[in-house]
Amino acid sequence: MIKILLNIQSQLLFFAFTLLAGCGGGSGSNSTAALGAKNLNIIFVASPDLAYPALDHPAHADINRTTANLTSQGLQRSLQMATFLKQQVLGGENVNGIYALSPMTHLQTANNYPDMASIGFIQQFALLNKSTFSNYTGNSFPINVAYAQGSVPVPDGVIEPVAGAFWPGSPAYGTTSTGLDFNNTNGNNDTLVSGIISNNQTGYHVFSAPWETISALMSSINAQHGYNLNLPTTYMGPNYVYAISIPTAGCASLVTYNSNLNPPATYPVLPTPVASAACTHSEQSYFKTVLTGGVGDVQIPSNANTNQRVYIVRHADAHPDPAFKFEDGNYVAAGQWRALALSNALRGKISPNMVYSIDPAQWFPVSKTFNVSYVRPSLTILPYAIDNNLPFSLVSSFELGVDPVDQNTAQTTSNFFFTGGTFSNQTILLAWESGHIRPLLNALIATYSATAPLLPTAQTLTVPKGGWPSSDYDTIWTVILDAQGNLTVDNELCEGIDSTKLPATAPLF
DSSP states (O other): OHHHHHHHHHHHHHHHHHHHHTOOBOOSSOOOSOOOTTSEEEEEEEEOOSSSSOTTSGGGGGBOTTTOSBOHHHHHHHHHHHHHIIIIISTTOOOSEEEEBOGGGSEETTTTEEOOHHHHHHHHHHHTSOEEETTEEESOOOOBOBOOTTOOSOOTTOOOOOTTSSSTTOOSSOSSOBOBOTTOGGGHHHHHHHHHHHTTOOEEEEEEEEHHHHHHHHHHHHHHTTOOBOOOOSOOOTTEEEEEEEOSSSOOEEEEEEOOOOOOSSOOOOSSOOOBOOOOOSSSOOOEEEEOTTSTTOOOOTTBOOSEEEEEEEOSOOOOSTTSOOOOSSOOHHHHHHHHHHHHHHBTTBOOSEEEEEOTTOEEESSSSOEEEOOHHHHHHHHHHHHTTOOEEEEOSSOOOSOTTOHHHHHHHHHHHHBSSTTTTOEEEEEEOHHHHHHHHHHHHHTTOSSSOOOOOOOOSSSOTTSOOTTOOOBEEEEEEOTTOOEEEEOOOBOOBOGGGSOSSOOOO
């Protein structure tokens, strides 16, 4: 009898330990059921990168081997995957958090191009969800890609954030906008996910990163929390989605989905064409200045670039509320129509050979307790770069900041792009924060002449600080430096897309 009781006791102890350890196992086959909203669901999407898929895999064509960016096929897959995630995995529910790879933590090819595929792969999904800011609910959701508090040293070429940049005592790193680090520096990825789990943040938390990062993170979660799940050991392709689903009581489980997507290799065609608009200069008055060395007080800076052309655009539509106060760091669903249509809209107008934007891992505060990653400029021109097979680079060596008329930032930006010879003989498409564009142009003009007319940048009753109208998403500023470095600045061009007629919901694929 004593032996029987001891045996029963040991079995009960083993059963209790198994419950605490997560019971083990996982979905042996592909699931078709949506995850439960009352569970805490950690969802993993493996974005394409140069290491995966292998050369002989059909999804190999999702990634451009030269630029390390998505191809048209990869973009198509991301658009289709968004619908699958929203409907099949979340069951139509709203997401609770989206986290993507900080692009500068994963530099690829001999040219060290940042990994924009991860954030680009999840953008459409973000726009199928909603978020509320300033009492306005928009068709958009923040994507967290900011560097973590423990990201020291920061990646090569990235300025280390400093405390007090936004208000006295403000944190150096975004506290609510942290993304993923390809190398999991100082265990930052583990800390991020463990925080979500320990705080029991039920709902849906989606992570987009290369398979190397996703696989390591799943293994870490499994080990740290004792779930004993049978995790995948090999990369199965970009159609697979994995979820660790944690109920409020009971066992965590691994749920596997196969989207079975077969995207075309051509650039996406919108369900309906966007409405065009003429360049009327009704938002920003026509401006043109030509500064030739030796004419008047014009002096060409000794380190000025030559044979350079830069087209500067604002990010896509982002503030749908009448007061233009909605702010999540991303653009809204209407902006996705613009972003996907931009390549066609600019065809025949410009011919850049490279694309630049501010590092999306830079963050700014919406309030003292909530901050967002500034992803929208880079995501606005990402489809253009994809369609035209162009390399995509990020400005990460200085911070943009929140004051658009800060002279140091304006001059630093001007020096970065227009001096030193790095961009001589280049044509660049640059997406920037709207309020900083006119101060940047003024800083450039002032290096040539002390008397040349400058652009108005003061805040008025109808125009915010920086001088760029809140409703203007169409203006293009062009900067030309000729063979001698003589300067021309004008806003003759526009994208030619009518913001007022863009649908409020994202295009579906």
